[in-house]
Amino acid sequence: MAGVLSEDHLSMSDIPAAAQEKEELWKYRAPYQVQKDHEFGSVKWRGKCHCGRVQYQLKRENPLAAKFCHCRACQVLHGAPFQWCAIFPKTDMCFSRGIESLKFYSSHSMTLGYQLPCKVYCSYCNTPIMDEGRNMCLIFPELIEISPEEGEHKRRRDVFDVDCHIFYSRRILDVLDGKPKWSGLDGKSNQLDDHGRAMES
Numbered sequence: 001m002a003g004v005l006s007e008d009h010l011s012m013s014d015i016p017a018a019a020q021e022k023e024e025l026w027k028y029r030a031p032y033q034v035q036k037d038h039e040f041g042s043v044k045w046r047g048k049c050h051c052g053r054v055q056y057q058l059k060r061e062n063p064l065a066a067k068f069c070h071c072r073a074c075q076v077l078h079g080a081p082f083q084w085c086a087i088f089p090k091t092d093m094c095f096s097r098g099i100e101s102l103k104f105y106s107s108h109s110m111t112l113g114y115q116l117p118c119k120v121y122c123s124y125c126n127t128p129i130m131d132e133g134r135n136m137c138l139i140f141p142e143l144i145e146i147s148p149e150e151g152e153h154k155r156r157r158d159v160f161d162v163d164c165h166i167f168y169s170r171r172i173l174d175v176l177d178g179k180p181k182w183s184g185l186d187g188k189s190n191q192l193d194d195h196g197r198a199m200e201s
């Protein structure tokens with residue numbers, strides 16, 4: 001009986017501290033760890049949320065891939081017909097402001113708190129900042145700031161131009177851009193034409 005009580009006592013005193021420590025570990029890893037400018041390298045793009053509390057920078061010019069996702073979760077979570085994402089390795093990204101203002105949501109468990117993969121928001125203005133996976137960040141190019149110089153808008157559009165559409169079978173509207181379209185995940189589902197008809201293989 002005494003043994004059971006002491007186990008209970010241990011679980012109350014030790015586990016919350018350990019759990020708390022684990023929960024904070026994300027702050028010390030990319031893209032959240034604080035880095036001086038010279039440690040990070042030259043900045044190619046800067047992004048920020050609507051209220052400006054959360055700001056990040058990217059040192060890679062071109063994303064590994066960019067996609068439009070028409071899945072139901074993206075429609076609901078972004079309040080938009082589809083989501084525009086660009087994939088960057090976590091180490092090419094660094095928050096320059098506001099990591100204390102971030103909020104995390106897991107769409108798998110439908111719970112708040114940091115747990116990969118998760119969705120990252122500004123807790124003040126609720127702008128979706130990115131989806132964080134194990135090694136990659138899916139950023140949303142709408143947040144990327146461009147200077148008023150002529151050509152900058154086109155540069156952003158060209159660099160973040162999508163490779164394909166995914167979950168096109170769930171689309172709200174047809175997108176007649178001639179880009180590859182997949183009924184579900186790219187490479188793992190059927191290819192569709194701009195009108196959502198199955199393509200001859």
Ligand SMILES: [Zn+2]
Pocket residue numbers: 049050051052053054122123124125126127
């Ligand atoms: Zn904000």
Ligand SMILES: [Zn+2]
Pocket residue numbers: 069070071072073074075083167
């Ligand atoms: Zn989606």
